[in-house]
Amino acid sequence: MKLGRLNHIGVATPSIADSIAHYRDVMGATDITEPFDMPEQGVKVCFVNTPTHSTGSGHSDSGGTQIELIEPLDENSTIMGFLAKNPLGGQHHVCFEVPDIEIAREAFEDMGKRILGPTRIGAHGTPIFFLHPKDMQGMLTEIMETPREGGHWSN
Numbered sequence: 541m542k543l544g545r546l547n548h549i550g551v552a553t554p555s556i557a558d559s560i561a562h563y564r565d566v567m568g569a570t571d572i573t574e575p576f577d578m579p580e581q582g583v584k585v586c587f588v589n590t591p592t593h594s595t596g597s598g599h600s601d602s603g604g605t606q607i608e609l610i611e612p613l614d615e616n617s618t619i620m621g622f623l624a625k626n627p628l629g630g631q632h633h634v635c636f637e638v639p640d641i642e643i644a645r646e647a648f649e650d651m652g653k654r655i656l657g658p659t660r661i662g663a664h665g666t667p668i669f670f671l672h673p674k675d676m677q678g679m680l681t682e683i684m685e686t687p688r689e690g691g692h693w694s695n
C-alpha cells in the first residue's frame with residue numbers, strides 16, 4: 541500500500557444548512573456544491589471545495605482537498621452514534637485515494653484491518669470502503685478509487 545492523495549475530510553453536522561453558512565461566512569469558502577441525498581449511505585452530502593494552493597492575492601482554483609459535509613437522513617443513519625457523542629458535529633472521517641480499490645482492500649485485509657461493510661459507490665461515483673477507527677489510530681478511514689476519465693463503476 542502506498543499513501544494516495546487526501547481526497548476529503550468528512551465532517552458530520554446536525555445541520556448541513558448551518559454548516560454551509562459557516563464555511564461561506566466565517567471561513568470565506570466561495571465554492572460549495574448543492575447538497576444531495578445518498579439514501580444508501582444514510583446521509584445528505586455536499587462539498588466545500590478548497591484551492592490546490594493559496595497565493596498572496598487570492599485563490600486560483602478549487603481542485604484541492606474537499607470538506608465533505610454529511611448530515612443524517614434519519615434516525616437510522618450510520619452517523620447518528622457519532623452525533624450523539626458530538627452534538628455540535630465535527631471531523632468524522634478522512635478519505636485517501638488509491639489507484640485500485642480491490643488491491644487496496646486486499647492489502648488492508650492482509651494487515652488484519654477491519655473493513656466496515658462491502659465496497660460500494662461513494663459520493664464521487666467511484667468505489668469506496670471504510671476501515672474501523674480502532675484499527676486506524678482512532679481515525680475512521682475511507683479509501684476511494686481515484687476517479688478516472690470516462691470511468692464507470694457499479695455496486
Ligand SMILES: CC[C@@H](C(=O)O)C(=O)SCCNC(=O)CCNC(=O)[C@H](O)C(C)(C)COP(=O)(O)OP(=O)(O)OC[C@H]1O[C@@H](n2cnc3c(N)ncnc32)[C@H](O)[C@@H]1OP(=O)(O)O
Pocket residue numbers: 550578581583585608610618619620621622631632633635656661662663664668670672673674678679680682
Ligand atoms: C457521503 C458518502 C460517503 C463518501 O462517498 O464519502 C461517506 O463518506 S458516508 C460517511 C458515513 N458512513 C460511514 O461512516 C460508514 C462507516 N461507518 C461505520 O460503519 C460506523 O459509523 C462505525 C465507524 C462502525 C461506528 O459505528 P457506531 O455505531 O457509531 O459506533 P460504535 O459505538 O460501534 O463505535 C465503536 C468505537 O469507535 C468510535 N468511533 C465511532 N465513530 C468514530 C469516528 N467517526 N471517528 C473515530 N472514532 C469513532 C466510538 O467512539 C467507539 O469507541 P469507544 O467509545 O472507545 O468504544
Ligand SMILES: [Co+2]
Pocket residue numbers: 548550608633635682
Ligand atoms: Co466520505
